Amino acid sequence: MNKAITEGLQLMPPAFAGGLDVWSSGDGTPGSDTYDSAANAVFVAADADFGGCLEMQKTENIQKLRFMGQTPVTPGCYLQIKVRIKAMSGALPAVRAAGWAAQSNGSHISGVTGFAPHVALSTYGEVVEVTGIVGSGSRGGVDMPWGRNAAYGHFGLDLTGANGGVVRIDDIEITDITSAFLRDLLSVVDVTDYGAVGNGSFDCAAAFEAADAAADGRRILVPAGEYYLGSTVSLNHEAVFEGTVEMPASAMLLLTKNYNFPAYAAAFGDEELGFKKAFQALINNSDHESLDLMGRKITVTGPIDMAGAVPNKSSYATRRVIRNGQLEAADSSAWDTDVVTSQATYSASDSKKLTNVSNIANIAVGSLVEGAGVGREIYVKSKNTGAGELTLSGALYDAEGTQNFTFRDFKYLVDFSGFSSLSKFGLQDIEFQCNGRCSAVRLSPAGSVTSIDSCFISRPKDRGITSIGTGCQGILVDNCQFLSDEDPLDVSQRVSIGLNVNNNDAKLRSNRATRFRHFAILGGSNNTVTGNHFFQGDSVPNGVRTAGLVLTSNNCTSTVSDNYVDNCFIEWTNERDPTPDYTGGFSFSALSINANVFLSGDVAPWFSYIVVKPYGSGHFLNGVSVTGNKFRSTNGSIDRAERVDTSFAGLDFSRSKNVVVTGNMYHNVTAQSANPLRVSHDQSSASSSWTVDSGGELPFQGYARFVDSVAAQGALRTGGNSIRYTTPYADVLQGANQDQIRLRWQEAVKGEVLVLMRMDS
Structure with missing residues (x-):
């Protein structure tokens, strides 16, 4: 030149x-x-x-x-x-x-x-x-x-x-x-030509922007040195960093031309800091809708406070995505779980609050709550230290009064809980390599339509994806792999959970999860769970199994279809009901379980694939469809595919409504349930009262409440073998378990009939 x-x-x-x-x-x-x-x-x-x-x-x-x-x-x-x-x-x-x-x-x-x-x-x-x-x-x-x-x-x-x-x-x-x-054949504008000094103290913000203004399509060169930028700098040309920059947490570096993680890692000379500053730019109009990690692995030494990286914003609701890379947890004490035990008071009248909380200053927002009467995956959504109150992600089923609670603050690779609300945010094609040291992702306490697509949640210590409030509204989790760190442990020893959801409209599609305690705990309604494969077995003969999918809302209005449910089961509860006894409403209702493959091996005979667990009395089934599923047990038979867990209470089968169990296939399952249930009864001796037993094959061992039809298979004959043309009437709810009917004839007859009975109205 x-x-x-x-x-x-x-x-x-x-x-x-x-x-x-x-x-x-x-x-x-x-x-x-x-x-x-x-x-x-x-x-x-x-x-x-x-x-x-x-x-x-x-x-x-x-x-x-x-x-x-x-x-x-x-x-x-x-x-x-x-x-x-x-x-x-x-x-x-x-x-x-x-x-x-x-x-x-x-x-x-x-x-x-x-x-x-x-x-x-x-x-x-x-x-x-x-x-x-x-x-x-x-x-x-x-x-x-x-x-x-x-x-x-x-x-x-x-x-x-x-x-x-x-x-x-x-x-x-x-x-x-x-x-x-100048370097040979390199068209660059050097920031030092515009007054930048790489001594780590001189404010070079104006020099950087002057170089950008003069670049006219050329690249901007930041030569060796440490350049302090005291305020936000926006560069509209590609920047090449041989030196590094330093700036206050509130100041932003907006690389609009080459916005990607490697550029920020080079700019700040540190992977973690570069990731934080790149995220800060993403949420502050970097002129890009996504942060591309460009296949890079970021070694993380402690939880990344995503809200702390963006101190000028407490909420955000424009679509943004982080994609294409790996976050790996390094060995560090920063991942250790903080555990606090405090006394607090709970009242069902204010079902998501703990009051008079001692030691509240030491309880972190986002902590898991444990104690008597506390359901699974209840978290601290927010706290009012002055008032001594904690707001929870869900209600407690039986914790009335004052007791000691334990609060566990798990540590996450990326933690969004510092935002008040975050919506339309996505994570795509990222491997969260937790290495058994930490959990993966903690969502914000409020927000909607978070998308997690084609990600690997690898070896989380405690949790894969955690919702501490309603930030999971409408969450989309698609094509992800959840790989447990507890793979070699027996089922009874596992504690980690793939993900939880507290709010409505979750979509879990085409995911795969290996050997967690639970794959997913869904606390809202209107969920779609389809095309997933989750398996949780071990090699223990007659072994126990835990639920793969837990639905904690009795009126769940959800569809579970086309999944491969492998050595685990679907559990349906009302454990987040502050008054768990039935007092009104739809009770256990609006659940479709269709076209799934259920497989188990080496399990105890009492194992079942679908389990309803009422936490209070008076509940009933009200709109349940179990159709087109394949139930198969290997290395031994099981008693039945579905059952009621009566640890707290049973179901009121006298009120069952709209229960459809049909078109399922059973292999090595003793009781092959259906509703309506077709029973063939052969009466060998003439009698005017025939007892027809359901054989325990009404779903969930329900009551024989109605008879749709009775059809004779051949002639009905008297004791003297004379043919009779007669029609019976039916008495229902017969037998000790009310699962039998009695056919009453005008006279004593014998023969064979097909009876279509049902448990529901």
């Missing part, structure tokens, strides 16, 4: 032969004294070394020689002043290249260096070459860095040292040597 060529700038001052009236003995500014007709200066037409030259006697302590023309200085352009000089007689002075810096309005730029190092003349008649370099940036080899405000200079030389000596000076040369500072 040579601006004298590319832009036609006039850099060379005129030869002394043209006259000394343009050569000042002062700073070179208009009106300053010149050497024209001066007593101590004369033009020498012929010199053995120089040809034409200026002969000058030093009469001032600093004898100045300045060209009065305005030699332009532009950012990114570096000029060399070259002086060839020799001592002729008298005292031997020293010489240095020098200049006077001016802004565009002609005013002097104070505080900048106006000369190069001096060189002492030591021998008469010896030609000495003295140079000095001037430019906007403080770069290595630049003697006079004048900053980006410099517009032009008056250049020449200074004689210093003893007075009285006579010297001769060849014509002064000024040339563009910018190419000495």
Whole structure:
């Protein structure tokens, strides 16, 4: 680069032969004294070394020689002043290249260096070459860095040292040597050319933005050094970082042209900090809708407080995505779970509050709550320290009064719980490599439509994805792998959970989960769970199994279809009901379990694939569809595919409504349930009262409440084998378990009938 060529700038001052009236003995500014007709200066037409030259006697302590023309200085352009000089007689002075810096309005730029190092003349008649370099940036080899405000200079030389000596000076040369500072074939704008100083303390924000403004399509180079940026900087050109930047937490670096994680990691010289600052930019209009990690692995030494990375925002509701990379937990004590035990009071009348909480200051928002009468996956959503109150993510089923509660604050690779609300946020194609040290993702306490797509939740210590409030509203979890850290443990020893949801409209689709205690605990309604494979077995003969999917809302209005439920079961409860006894409403209602594959092996005979567990009395089934499923047990039979867990209470089967169990396939399952249930009954001896047993095959061992039809299979005969054409009536709810009917005939008959009975109205 040579601006004298590319832009036609006039850099060379005129030869002394043209006259000394343009050569000042002062700073070179208009009106300053010149050497024209001066007593101590004369033009020498012929010199053995120089040809034409200026002969000058030093009469001032600093004898100045300045060209009065305005030699332009532009950012990114570096000029060399070259002086060839020799001592002729008298005292031997020293010489240095020098200049006077001016802004565009002609005013002097104070505080900048106006000369190069001096060189002492030591021998008469010896030609000495003295140079000095001037430019906007403080770069290595630049003697006079004048900053980006410099517009032009008056250049020449200074004689210093003893007075009285006579010297001769060849014509002064000024040339563009910018190419000495640029890499071959690299079109860049260097921030140091615009005043940036990489000393870690000088505020370079204005210099960075000035370089960006001048880039005009070129890349911006941040050379080696540490550059402090005291305020937000937005760069609209691609930036290349050889050095690093440092800035306050509240200040943002917006790399709009090359917005990606590697650029931020290079900019800040630290992966974790670079990730935080890149996320900060994403939430503050980086001109991109997603942060691309570009396949990079980020080693994380402690929980990343995502809200803390964006101190200027407490909520956000515009679509943003982080994608394509890996976060890996390094060995660190920062992942240790904080455990606090506190006394608190609970009242079902304010079902999501704990009051009079002792030691509340030490209880973290987002902590898991444990205690008597507390259901699974109840978290601290918020706290009011002054009032001593905690707001919970769900109600407690039997904790009335005052007791001690335990609060466990798990640590997460990425933690969004510091936001008050976060909506339309996505995580895509990310592996959360927890290494058994931490959990993966904690959602914000409020918000909607979080999307987690094609991610790996690998070896979480405690939890994969945690919702501490309603930030899971409408959550989409698709195509993800949940890989347990507890794979080698027996089922009874596992404690980790893949994910939980507290609010409505969750979509879990095409995921795979291995050997957690539970794959998913869904606390809301209107859920869709489809196409997933979750398995939780072990090698223990007659082993116990835990629920893979837990539905904690009795009126769940959910669909569970096309899943592979492997060595675990679906559990349906009302454990978040503050008054768990039935007092009104729809009770256990609106659940469809369709076209799933259920498989188990080496399990106890009482194991079942669908379990209803009422936490209070009086509940009943009210709209349940179990159709088209495949139930198969290997290495031993099981008693039935569905059952009621009566640990707290049973179901009221006298109120069952709209229960459809049909079209299912059973292999090694003793009781093959259906509703309506078709039973073949063969009466070998004539009787006017036939007892027809359901054989325990009404779903959940319900009551035989209705008979849809009775069809004779062949002739009905009397004891004497005379054929009779007769129709019975049915008595329902017969037997000790009310699962039998009695057919009453006009007279004693025998024969075979098909009975279609049902448990529901």
